[in-house]
Amino acid sequence: MEITASAVVRRLPFFVKPQAGEAFASWITRAAFDLGVGPGQFAHVLGLEMRRASEVTRPAFFGVILTDQSRQGLRLSTGLPESVLEGMQLACYGDSLLDLSGLDVATETSLRTVWTSQWVQLYASRCCPLCLRSGTVWPLWWRLEAAAICPVHSCLLLDECPSCGIRFRRGNYGLHRGLLARRGAMDPRLCGNRSHRSTESLPGLCEQVIADLPVTALSDTHVLSMQERLLQAADGSRMSVFGERVSAREWVSCLRYFAAMVRSMSGESETGRLPAALRSRFASYLARRESMGRLGPKLQSGPATSTDAAAVFALTAPMMLSSDLEQAAKEVEPWVLRLVAHRVKNKIRDPLGHIDRPAPLDSLIRRLTPQYRRVIGPATALPRTTGISLQHLPHLLAERDYDDLISRHMHRTHAVTGRLMAAVALAKHVSGSDTWAAAAEALGMERDVAERVTGGIGNRIADSAGFWQGVGEASLRLKERGLVDYAARRAALSTLRRVPLEDLTVMCRQTGIRATDQRSRYAAVWIWTETTGGDHRKSPGFAGAWHGVSQGGNDLGWWKFRQNVQPILREPLSAWAARLLAASGVH
Ligand SMILES: [Zn+2]
Numbered sequence: 001m002e003i004t005a006s007a008v009v010r011r012l013p014f015f016v017k018p019q020a021g022e023a024f025a026s027w028i029t030r031a032a033f034d035l036g037v038g039p040g041q042f043a044h045v046l047g048l049e050m051r052r053a054s055e056v057t058r059p060a061f062f063g064v065i066l067t068d069q070s071r072q073g074l075r076l077s078t079g080l081p082e083s084v085l086e087g088m089q090l091a092c093y094g095d096s097l098l099d100l101s102g103l104d105v106a107t108e109t110s111l112r113t114v115w116t117s118q119w120v121q122l123y124a125s126r127c128c129p130l131c132l133r134s135g136t137v138w139p140l141w142w143r144l145e146a147a148a149i150c151p152v153h154s155c156l157l158l159d160e161c162p163s164c165g166i167r168f169r170r171g172n173y174g175l176h177r178g179l180l181a182r183r184g185a186m187d188p189r190l191c192g193n194r195s196h197r198s199t200e201s202l203p204g205l206c207e208q209v210i211a212d213l214p215v216t217a218l219s220d221t222h223v224l225s226m227q228e229r230l231l232q233a234a235d236g237s238r239m240s241v242f243g244e245r246v247s248a249r250e251w252v253s254c255l256r257y258f259a260a261m262v263r264s265m266s267g268e269s270e271t272g273r274l275p276a277a278l279r280s281r282f283a284s285y286l287a288r289r290e291s292m293g294r295l296g297p298k299l300q301s302g303p304a305t306s307t308d309a310a311a312v313f314a315l316t317a318p319m320m321l322s323s324d325l326e327q328a329a330k331e332v333e334p335w336v337l338r339l340v341a342h343r344v345k346n347k348i349r350d351p352l353g354h355i356d357r358p359a360p361l362d363s364l365i366r367r368l369t370p371q372y373r374r375v376i377g378p379a380t381a382l383p384r385t386t387g388i389s390l391q392h393l394p395h396l397l398a399e400r401d402y403d404d405l406i407s408r409h410m411h412r413t414h415a416v417t418g419r420l421m422a423a424v425a426l427a428k429h430v431s432g433s434d435t436w437a438a439a440a441e442a443l444g445m446e447r448d449v450a451e452r453v454t455g456g457i458g459n460r461i462a463d464s465a466g467f468w469q470g471v472g473e474a475s476l477r478l479k480e481r482g483l484v485d486y487a488a489r490r491a492a493l494s495t496l497r498r499v500p501l502e503d504l505t506v507m508c509r510q511t512g513i514r515a516t517d518q519r520s521r522y523a524a525v526w527i528w529t530e531t532t533g534g535d536h537r538k539s540p541g542f543a544g545a546w547h548g549v550s551q552g553g554n555d556l557g558w559w560k561f562r563q564n565v566q567p568i569l570r571e572p573l574s575a576w577a578a579r580l581l582a583a584s585g586v587h
């Protein structure tokens with residue numbers, strides 16, 4: 001490696017002073033322009049240690065850390081306090097955002113470790129053109145890969161210059177990073193990248209005025225709060241996750257862990273929840289991940305663009321901003337279960353297992369990760385949902401949940417039978433019963449229904465892993481909607497054979513519907529199915545003899561009631577049912 005010792009370093013009589021939070025390269029560009037020299041020439045004047053002296057000058061560890069020689073040169077040439085000089089180097093994040101333990105000032109190749117493992121851009125910077133309208137200072141934090149939006153202007157930062165297609169401040173050549181030494185001063189308002197690699201002639205530098213570039217507004221409060229917190233962490237502030245105090249470094253570790261989680265486990269629904277400006281980029285990320293057939297491009301690498309960073313913020317914010325452990329558990333559990341289901345399905349080890357987890361996060365993830373259990377029957381190993389038990393299960397899984405999550409995993413199965421089977425599967429999932437029959441019994445299902453439903457169920461399940469994943473997700477949906485004690489409701493309504501005719505008459509007033517004996521029974525059936533999530537044929541109102549009416553006639557009458565009467569009486573019937581349940585102390 002060729003290292004050029006600087007010539008004699010002299011104290012500069014006058015120069016532009018660095019601003020608080022400014023990047024080293026930014027200050028050098030501004031100060032050189034002010035003196036009318038090229039930034040590379042100025043770097044020599046400052047006495048920086050050089051890797052190469054040619055048209056392009058490369059100071060050693062430029063903008064990352066000061067070598068002893070560079071520090072000494074700067075002290076002599078500028079007289080600036082050490083804290084100001086250090087404050088312009090990325091190494092000042094070494095106590096907070098970045099882990100620079102792999103950095104060895106004796107070997108420049110050690111930069112590669114930092115570059116690949118830490119969320120930082122060593123050779124380029126993002127920027128906010130609106131900030132650059134009022135000056136030419138480029139803050140150091142714009143070099144972080146977690147730099148997504150400008151908190152002052154609520155817009156996405158820009159990654160590269162649209163005129164030359166090169167990342168901002170990457171340098172005079174597309175590939176050679178360095179400072180221009182032989183040419184004159186470089187106007188800091190301009191892009192200044194050199195887009196051609198030819199060295200025969202000197203093609204011009206990109207003359208794009210950065211402050212003229214358009215920006216994309218993004219005023220998402222989640223992204224904004226996350227960006228602000230990241231900047232607090234950058235300052236080394238004490239942070240908190242789930243209500244526990246953590247260091248800035250631990251906070252960033254949590255962010256990186258959750259980022260890997262949402263990157264690997266997100267799907268279309270997450271894309272839909274993102275702010276509109278972030279969707280297409282995230283959708284193409286997911287498409288790339290799918291095409292790779294694995295969990296995607298390196299899970300730990302930093303967000304490649306400001307848009308990626310904003311998407312990471314948006315998706316991790318509900319977890320990162322949880323104010324206490326309970327809320328955090330609610331936000332994190334669905335992700336953990338998805339990850340576990342993914343592992344079960346693909347028979348792989350935890351793809352996030354190698355990612356650092358600070359103590360509060362580690363204990364949360366351990367608590368939420370289900371233990372693998374062997375489940376007898378057609379089920380494979382199945383992650384168990386916590387905090388939900390048998391009494392919270394309906395006897396018939398809601399139609400929408402069945403359609404969304406389970407129907408596609410079943411061979412030719414009638415929807416009602418499938419929904420009954422799904423309810424028994426949920427019982428098996430929640431109770432850990434060894435057999436289907438035991439699960440149906442634990443659920444309190446009638447013996448004849450149980451036998452019909454569970455006989456040969458294994459042959460109907462087309463995709464066992466998918467089926468159980470669907471069951472797990474269905475249980476999460478029940479939790480998310482707020483648990484209902486269906487068992488208590490079933491008990492409270494077990495004798496509801498009819499809504500008293502006089503009550504129904506009151507409800508029917510001014511509706512044009514006549515209150516009849518048959519309708520008072522169907523009203524009871526409707527209340528029972530709505531309230532307990534059960535099969536109407538098993539309701540008390542439907543059971544027993546309906547004088548002179550066949551099962552088919554009953555079904556037809558029920559169908560007519562639902563078509564013609566129920567839409568009109570839905571509200572008064574619901575209110576009547578709520579009063580009845582309340583009288584039994586059930587909700
Ligand atoms: Zn700005």
Ligand SMILES: [Zn+2]
Nearest residue numbers: 161164191206
């Ligand atoms: Zn450019």
